[in-house]
Amino acid sequence: MSGHSTYKPGSGIGKWMDDRLPLARLMHDSFVSYPVPRNLNSFYTFGGILMVMLISQIITGIVIAMHYTPDAALAFNSVQDLRRDVAYGNTLQTWHAVGASMFFVAVYIHIFRGLYYGSYKAPREVLWILGVVIYLLMMATAFMGYVLPWGQMSYWGAQVITSFFSAIPVVGETVREFLLGGYAVGNATLTRFFSLHYLLPFMILGVVILHVWTLHVTGQTNPTGVEVKSRQDVIPFTPYATIKDAVALVVFFAVMCYFVFFLPNYLGHADNYIPADPLVTPAHIVPEWYFLPFYAVLRAVDFNIGIPFTEIVLIDSKLGGVLAMFGAIAILFFVPWLDTSDVRSTNYRPLYKIFFWLFVANAVFLGYLGSRPAEGIWIPLTKASTLWYFAHFLIVMPALGLFEKPLPRPASIMDSVLEKAQGAGTSTMAAAPAEPNTKG
């Protein structure tokens, strides 16, 4: 899509600058004249929303860091002081904490949208992979931010998550000691997490720039999955996409404000209002909601994996759980190659559509299971749900592309728009092949 520039500098200063640093031209080409498919629906507004959320988190974060003391003895009270004594401190702190949750709401919708419309398929593999990298960085940032208020959940969350690294054979304990800066979670851990929590958002910003760059090289997907073929198929980013994104953002912020002002603690845990105590683990510890599905995967492996009929253990339950959990995220990197169908949009894949929604339901269910105690019926359900999660990527995705018969797709984006406008009957659909469409 990086076609030739339509930017025309107005004033003399504009021309002078354009010959030296064409920043205005870059902005114009990227966010004004940039052509987007004319049939984008509301699910395509979440990229813009995420960009705004990142900036919002950085701004509120910088402000509340001015009132925060990264010291195990003082951190808890400094956050409470911020909430009680600083002008608007309560709102700013809540905006930042709720903002983290809303950031994940938006990113999950964005990821599922990408999965539904096949946004990871050629030529957008790098775009997708950069997105997964951003998602990983977001998780690391959110985790370390959650430790900073130094409440019970902060402390024990840090204890559990850093213990993942002690599962590494041989060097695990040493790696963990280097992460913690001690033999247990303590002051050294808090200060380094504060440092990294401040750094990572800027790294996210860097990867976001690459993410947008690749997007602007390959162009956006759209609900039909048919590539842009002519000028008829596109409209300029400004005003069309800009206004649409703005409307979506207002709705999104309205929901967020409801939480910030009326349910500020709904997404948190009461236990985090108890100062960190290294001697007592809260009776029921759960991570933040956005980590729950992966927490369930971690707990699903409570058995050793060994050579059958012998006592030899190859992977003990601890390492197995950690591998499964990281695998559940890492598998996203391979999605562009696991999906063998070359039909992008799930709208034209009747069988895959069923499996897609099953996958969504299962992912939500995994999250629910992650919030349940590890006992009784929840244990076998967690195992079944985890198995389905991996089967979707490793079995359903590769297999369906080989024998599924896709529905006929429109010849172009414009065709699909016109057809919708005129209603059914005047279809100008291209004859679709009746056999499975498989990549090369």
Added chain:
Amino acid sequence: MSSTDTEVTRRDFLYLATGAASVVAVGGVAWPLIAQMAPNAREVAAGAPVEIDVSAIEPGMMVTVVWRGKPYFIRHLTEAEVAAATDAEQGLFRDYQSADVRLAAAGEGTTKNWAVMGANCTHLGCVPSRVEADGENALDGWICPCHGSKFDVTGRVTKGPAAENLPLPPFNFASAEALVIGEA
């Protein structure tokens, strides 16, 4: 370099030598940046042994103490608990050790009825809660609130996801009343 018609020149040697020197230089710069992550000297020094007065801990009671920033359980077992732990079948444990190894005596000639163990679950480090054994789960001593691992009174794992027993710290009884953790 093609293997057929060229020989090793002085320039090749210079390339390799420069490359090797650069690797050493980069490593030298990276070393302190990584080494600063390790537990600092004060943290290491805090690993000195601690002495705990256990005279007030009657059979059936327990205390949690801190050594090296980590909690440790000291549990004085009742006769029934010792008997249950000693008689338990090997097959019930995931990482079997005999009760003899897991228990300690406060002095020569007394029964082994002290259980001293690390209080962080060997799965992901939560502190297990004490539970009393009942008819159905005669071996229950601890249950981890995080992921449901179970341990008997001596800290031997009976149910996953934990794969290993609660660790035994180096410790000794300086006298019948004084337990030293950190020194075998």
